[in-house]
Amino acid sequence: MRELGRRSEAASHPYKDQSVTRPAMIVTRPATAHAPLALVGKVGRREEVVAVCAAAASLGIHVGMAATHARALVSDLDLRPAEPEADAVLLDRLALLAVRRWSPIAAATPTDGLWLDLAGCDHLYGGEERFCRRLRAFCQRAGFTARVAVADTPGAAHALARYGREDLTIVPAGGTVRAISSLPIAALRLTGTALSAAKRFGFETIADLLPVARGPLARRLGLPAITRLDQALGGVAEPITPREDVTVPAVERRLLEPIGTAEAIAQVMEDLLGDLAEVLQASGLGARSLRLSGLCVDGTEQV
DSSP states (O other): OOTTTHHHHOOOOOSOOOOOOEEEEEEEEEEEEESSSSEEEEEEEEEEHHHHOHHHHHHOOTTTTTTTHHHHHHOOEEEEEEEEEHHHHHHHEEEEHHHHHHHEEEEEEEEEEEEEEEETGGGGGSHHHHHHHHHHHHHTTTEEEOOOOOEEHHHHHHHHHHSSSSEEEOOTOOHHHHHHHSSSSGGGGOOOHHHHHHTTTTOOOOHHHSSOHHHHHHHHHHHHHHHHHHHHHHHSSSOOOOOOOOOOOOOOOOOOOOSSSHHHHHHHHHHHHHHHHHHHHHTOOOSOOOOEEEOOTTSSOOO
């Protein structure tokens, strides 16, 4: 018999061996202090609202609403086209920042979230709660609102960050089942077909699924839905594949003849800086310090 709610085994840690993981999910959305704003995009054959700010949500605008309906409901609603490609690029850059600054295991989870493995990292910032508050403060300074959840499994953290009642949720070890039981089934990242089937069979919350045997439940909702449920509860491992850091940009010049005068060296350095600037600009990166190395005629390297 599988024990529900147990802590999942950790993915291999690139820096130290850990027996458990504490995944954190960060959901970021642009902070707003202006007219109600909603983003619209093509869903099938019609334009639908795909994201809303807090002000628009308070006026009844919600994701999935037809753009024409939203415009009729709120006359001064600021409707703008969604840019999913640009959002994905920004989310990837945030994941890279997380790898460099907070945890070696961090990854983006589309379309608006980040996963961080806090195992072995939270004590560096004074514990999980203080760490999470620092994350939220950082997001606020960067112009985003954020909902943060820490749980035993990535699936549970994902569910609580998006469907939990609080903007900051920290689940005690072993408390996954109790924490997510009251959440809607949509929190399990199910497909539209599985959600429709769940509604047809009268399943509304995760608690409704727990007493049902896995076999009949799989026949009703599909095997992927069972996998998602077990991932959230810790019965099936869901390792976080970390965002790999980029390689350090480098440029070089190969000369036909050795150089030794100050003027020649200065000219080569100027050419190298121009080449490096183009590489950095193309990658959207900058530089705080540079390292120049030269290969001497005797085969030694001078830095």
